[in-house]
Amino acid sequence: MFIKNNEPVSLLHYWTTRYLLTLCIGLVLIGVVSAYWIKYAAIEKQLEVTRLFAEEVADRVVDDDGNVLVGDKLHQVLDNRRKFMGVDRNLLLFVQNKKGEIIYNRTGMVNPALKQALPRMLEQANTADKVKQPSGDTLYVIRKDLEYNDVPVGQVILLFPETDIKVGREQVQYLVIMLGSLGILGWAVIYFHARKLSDPIQDVVLSARRIVEGNYDVTINKTIKEREIHELVYTFKEMADRLRQLESIRTELLAGVTHELKTPVTAISGLVQAVNDEVVTGDEKNEFLQICLKETKRLQKMVEDLLDFNSFAVGAIAVQLEEQNLSKLIPEIASQWRVTQDLENVEFITQLPEKETIINIDPSRVQQVVINLLNNAKQAVGKKGKIELVLYATDSDMRVDVRDDGQGIPLDEQSLVFERFFRGRNKKEKVRGLGLGLSFSKMIAKALGGDLILGQSSPQGSTFTLILPKK
CATH class of the missing domain: 1.10.287.130 (Signal transduction histidine kinase, dimerisation/phosphotransfer (DHp) domain)
Structure with a gap:
């Protein structure tokens, strides 16, 4: 139903089918509970009508002097009231005096087995709400005391079979219509929402296929x-x-x-x-x-x-960590770089913290990154300008800023400066190379547990920051 031969099916088919199955199970459970409730309501209604009938009988068999009388016309009167109140004709009616003797019964056409079992059933009916027929069917018991001036003078006992309790056809029709409508509505709702959910995902799938084919123009509006x-x-x-x-x-x-x-x-x-x-x-x-x-x-x-x-x-960056005092290492790197450069018209400033900072790093890798940043700064300032190498600490790491007052990196190129082989328009015109320096440096910084970021860049200059963790 859902996945055949390990082949996936569409989101729309998969979820609507699952939901429809769940909905059907839920509706069946609701139908069972509703049918039980309708049956229970029908029994309660029948019991209530039968109690009213018993009260009617009690009113007619007790005269003004408190005597229990059964006249010749009682049959006709009770039949008329029974028809009017809708009491089933299979009802068994007994009237007892205060001694427990049956002075009236309306058993109708009953079979011999039932007649034989009536004494036992009446005895049970005095204490139970239900009794069993010899055939195994259940009879509901309604008892009504006959009283005169609050003194018991007898009892009316009514027995009616459970099988005579009928559930109205209209109620069943309403239940079927309601469950069917809920099923159709539920399926329509989940189909609509699943379709709405699957459409944008399908657009993404189609766009992904175009990308696989080399077409990167994705339009999703x-x-x-x-x-x-x-x-x-x-x-x-x-x-x-x-x-x-x-x-x-x-x-x-x-x-x-x-x-x-x-x-x-x-x-x-x-x-x-x-x-x-x-x-x-x-x-x-x-x-x-x-x-x-x-x-x-x-x-x-x-x-x-x-x-x-x-x-x-591929991650094959060899890093050998050792304790180093950055306050000494950074000036040494700066001094080595200064010796190899022509800085006649370039102002080079190094700023260090007063407190010594010892962390675990690979000094040769740090030197690679810093020298590359300094070379880039010198290329940015050209023959005249200012370069600053600043070491400072934050709460969690040490940072090395390389600042220059060159013309900066264009805004549209700033997000690409660490991409492999990327070389900006200004650099292409001045320096020949492969455009791997910053990519190398960022990879090294990551291998050291830190990072290399472009702090800021504007027409007044740029700042690159090497981040080194203290721990």
């Missing part, structure tokens, strides 16, 4: 009121937009990486060819070879970056 479905649909749409953006970047950057690798290869090939063909000689030849060596090293660095990134991407 339906208004969805359910919060969970709304979040699912629009999160998926954001994911599709992100994938489309990344696919565009990947295509563009793949072309850029190919170009970056091709450029030194072409230069090396041309220079080596010139030397090999003896187009250049002497000092010029040595200059060509030096250029070849420089381009070869740059090409080697690009290939190493690609190999390192591949290792980092």
Whole structure:
């Protein structure tokens, strides 16, 4: 019914079928309870009518002097009242005097077995509300005391079979109509809501198939009121937009990486060819070879970056933690970097906390990240500007800020700065590379248990923050 041969069925079919089955079971239970209640109400009604009939008999068999009299016309009068009150003709009527003797009975056409059992049944009827016939059928008992001036002078006993209690056809019809209407209404409601629920999910499925085929244009414009479905649909749409953006970047950057690798290869090939063909000689030849060596090293660095990134991407980042005093490590890194840079017109400032901070880190990995951030800052400020290296503590971690007063990162590029192979428009024009530096650095920071974030960026400069946990 739900899943055949391990093949999933549609959400609409699955849930409407399950709900319909549950609804049917519920309606059957309601029907059973309702039928029992209708039967109980019919019995109570019959008992009430029979009690009224017993009171009618009691009023007619006691005269004004307190004598129990059964006249010749009692049969006709009781038959008329019984018909008027709707008491069944199978009713057994007995009138006893105060001595318990039966002075009147209206048993009608009863079978011999019942006549034989009547004494026993009447004896039981004095104390019980139900008695059994020889055939096994149940007889309800109604007793009414005959009184004169609050003194008992006899008793009226009525016996009527349980099988004579009839449930009105109209009541059964109303019950069937009600249960049928509830079943149809319930099925229609769940079908409508399940369909409304499945439609946006089906749109997501169709959009996912288009993405698998390489089409990232997902258009979902339906208004969805359910919060969970709304979040699912629009999160998926954001994911599709992100994938489309990344696919565009990947295509563009793949072309850029190919170009970056091709450029030194072409230069090396041309220079080596010139030397090999003896187009250049002497000092010029040595200059060509030096250029070849420089381009070869740059090409080697690009290939190493690609190999390192591949290792980092699969989580193979070797980290060796050891106790280090950041207040000493950061100045050492800054000093080493300053020596290798031309900072003639660049102001470089280092700010350190007064209190020493010792944490478990990998100093070589921290050096990789900080030097990469400093190199990026120098590229941002150009030939003249200001770079700040600031170490400070928060309640849970240590932070290293690298600030520059360059032109900043455009707003539309800020969310992409840590993407692999991403290089901003300004950087493409100034610096050649693969665009893996910040991606490397963020992976290293994560491996150290911390993070690397872009604190802020504006036309007045940018701030990158390396977060290192204290514990």
